[in-house]
Amino acid sequence: MTDIIDSDYLVIGAGGMGMAFVDELITQTTATITIVDRNHRPGGHWNDAYPFVRLHQTSTCYGVNSTPLGKATIDQVGWNKGCYELASGSEVVAYFDQVMRQRFLPSGRVRYLPMCEYRDDGSVVSRVSGTEYSVRAKKIVDATYINVTVPSQRPPKFKVLDGAVCVPPNAAPKLAPEYSKFTVVGSGKTGIDTCLFLLEMGVAPADITWVMPNDAWLFDRFTVNPGRQFTDIITAGRIEVLKAAIAADSVDDFFQRVLACDQLFQFDPAVKPTNWRCATVTRLELEQLRKIPNVVRLGHVQAVTPTEMRLDQGTWKTAANTLYIDCAADGLKNRPQKKVFDGNRITLQTVRMCQQVYSAGFIGNVEANLNDEARKNALCRPVPLPHAANDYLRCAIQDSENMLVWLTEPKVVSWINASRIDLFSPIFKFDCPVVGPQIEAMGALLQQAIPKMQALLDQETAQA
Ligand SMILES: Cc1cc2nc3c(=O)[nH]c(=O)nc-3n(C[C@H](O)[C@H](O)[C@H](O)COP(=O)(O)OP(=O)(O)OC[C@H]3O[C@@H](n4cnc5c(N)ncnc54)[C@H](O)[C@@H]3O)c2cc1C
Numbered sequence: 001m002t003d004i005i006d007s008d009y010l011v012i013g014a015g016g017m018g019m020a021f022v023d024e025l026i027t028q029t030t031a032t033i034t035i036v037d038r039n040h041r042p043g044g045h046w047n048d049a050y051p052f053v054r055l056h057q058t059s060t061c062y063g064v065n066s067t068p069l070g071k072a073t074i075d076q077v078g079w080n081k082g083c084y085e086l087a088s089g090s091e092v093v094a095y096f097d098q099v100m101r102q103r104f105l106p107s108g109r110v111r112y113l114p115m116c117e118y119r120d121d122g123s124v125v126s127r128v129s130g131t132e133y134s135v136r137a138k139k140i141v142d143a144t145y146i147n148v149t150v151p152s153q154r155p156p157k158f159k160v161l162d163g164a165v166c167v168p169p170n171a172a173p174k175l176a177p178e179y180s181k182f183t184v185v186g187s188g189k190t191g192i193d194t195c196l197f198l199l200e201m202g203v204a205p206a207d208i209t210w211v212m213p214n215d216a217w218l219f220d221r222f223t224v225n226p227g228r229q230f231t232d233i234i235t236a237g238r239i240e241v242l243k244a245a246i247a248a249d250s251v252d253d254f255f256q257r258v259l260a261c262d263q264l265f266q267f268d269p270a271v272k273p274t275n276w277r278c279a280t281v282t283r284l285e286l287e288q289l290r291k292i293p294n295v296v297r298l299g300h301v302q303a304v305t306p307t308e309m310r311l312d313q314g315t316w317k318t319a320a321n322t323l324y325i326d327c328a329a330d331g332l333k334n335r336p337q338k339k340v341f342d343g344n345r346i347t348l349q350t351v352r353m354c355q356q357v358y359s360a361g362f363i364g365n366v367e368a369n370l371n372d373e374a375r376k377n378a379l380c381r382p383v384p385l386p387h388a389a390n391d392y393l394r395c396a397i398q399d400s401e402n403m404l405v406w407l408t409e410p411k412v413v414s415w416i417n418a419s420r421i422d423l424f425s426p427i428f429k430f431d432c433p434v435v436g437p438q439i440e441a442m443g444a445l446l447q448q449a450i451p452k453m454q455a456l457l458d459q460e461t462a463q464a
Helices: 016-028 044-048 089-107 169-178 189-200 228-247 251-260 283-289 356-369 373-379 391-406 410-418 436-463
Strands: 002-012 033-036 110-113 116-118 124-126 132-142 165-167 181-185 208-211 216-220 264-266 275-281 294-296 301-304 308-311 314-317 322-326 345-347
Touching: 002 016, 016 033, 016 044, 016 089, 016 356, 033 116, 033 132, 044 089, 089 110, 165 169, 169 189, 169 322, 181 189, 181 301, 189 208, 189 275, 189 283, 228 251, 228 391, 228 436, 251 264, 251 391, 251 436, 275 283, 356 373, 356 410, 373 391, 391 410, 391 436
Parallel strands: 002 033, 002 132, 033 110, 132 345, 165 322, 181 208, 181 322, 208 294, 216 275
Antiparallel strands: 116 124, 124 132, 216 264, 301 308, 308 314
16 A cells, blocks of 8 residues: 655655754745654664764754754863863754654644655655555655764674674773773774773773874864854954965965964874864863874774784784774765755755755755745855865865855845854854954955965865
């Protein structure tokens, strides 16, 4: 039996992006929406996250626009001291569940189909009952395109031999008491979180080995704290980066200038970062991480045994009773960029750098308020995903170009001004006495900085 559902929108994926998009439609339109997800509850990858995961941006601007997440508290203790609270994974999951149950479903306009698979032929099938749904929708919204992967969703990419024990970080809290040494494989956000978790639980730094195939530039979380009391910091930071680009005579010089004005950190001052993944840390977290003496820079792990790791560039002996923790999933894989609006299909992508959920809300606002497809796409040009260090410049170029277009669209400017989830909304507040004069300069700076950033990248390509 096929159940037929008529709906204005079919949204595939109830992760953060699908939820943020739908929230705008509920607030700003009268549309009906069917949401399909193969998980049993909303929140996407947060359902599979390790138990000690936290947002790495502040709760104050994460989630859906209509519903605050957290209490906008500034942490007084711990290594995030001085910055806004960071929701834990379970808070994020509970939050999206509440948004679904207390806002979306009671609106009477949302039909939610959990544990249902959307198939390439357009059909929707329940994974438990086998019921088929035929959703006749005017528009299809792909909220799966970013395709986040976390370590617990797949086996390790390297071989685990001869009885070595290798687990995703999800198992670390339960298993840690049984081991005396820990090898953390991967240096992205998950690897950072896992090292900090072990240190916070009292593991001695010398008992941790950290496999760091690449060093990455890290954001100083303090400089991306949203909110009025941080407005001048966030604005000044943005301006410093643009000025750094204008003054730099090479990509390396640009990074040194950004480093000097405290917008980025590097883990080891002696090692030039080759990556940038949008991860944030505080100064206190960085101090802790730097206490780990055994940092293995021999490329990627090929195989682990109870006594050694085999890596691209050599072998590393491991102590007896080592627990390997696999933190090496590539959270955001590069996929070709698509038009966000293409006929009756909307593909949610990042339109502000490092801000997927925000971007989905932004696209929802554009969908709710504008009709002309070309104009909508001009406002929603995808920003590259962050991988290599130079992507920082690539992202900054597209991000800045987008910002210039956004400033020309009143429906966008007023949404940003009022937006809870806009990390940078304070810098758009022309009426804000703290930043008003700086904003005047911002447009001119962007105009100067964009071609300069491109020239720096071109110069590096020419020299390669
Ligand atoms: C550890 C970690 C921390 C992060 N912290 C932040 C942060 O602080 N701030 C920030 O902005 N971003 C952060 N991110 C980035 C993160 O990608 C976004 O926050 C956001 O959660 C991504 O949501 P999504 O909806 O794109 O993807 P997902 O969460 O992966 O959701 C996609 C959904 O689609 C469903 N789906 C896929 N295919 C199908 C199908 N065929 N049929 C039915 N359902 C399907 C899946 O079941 C899933 O529920 C973090 C990412 C990670 C991994």
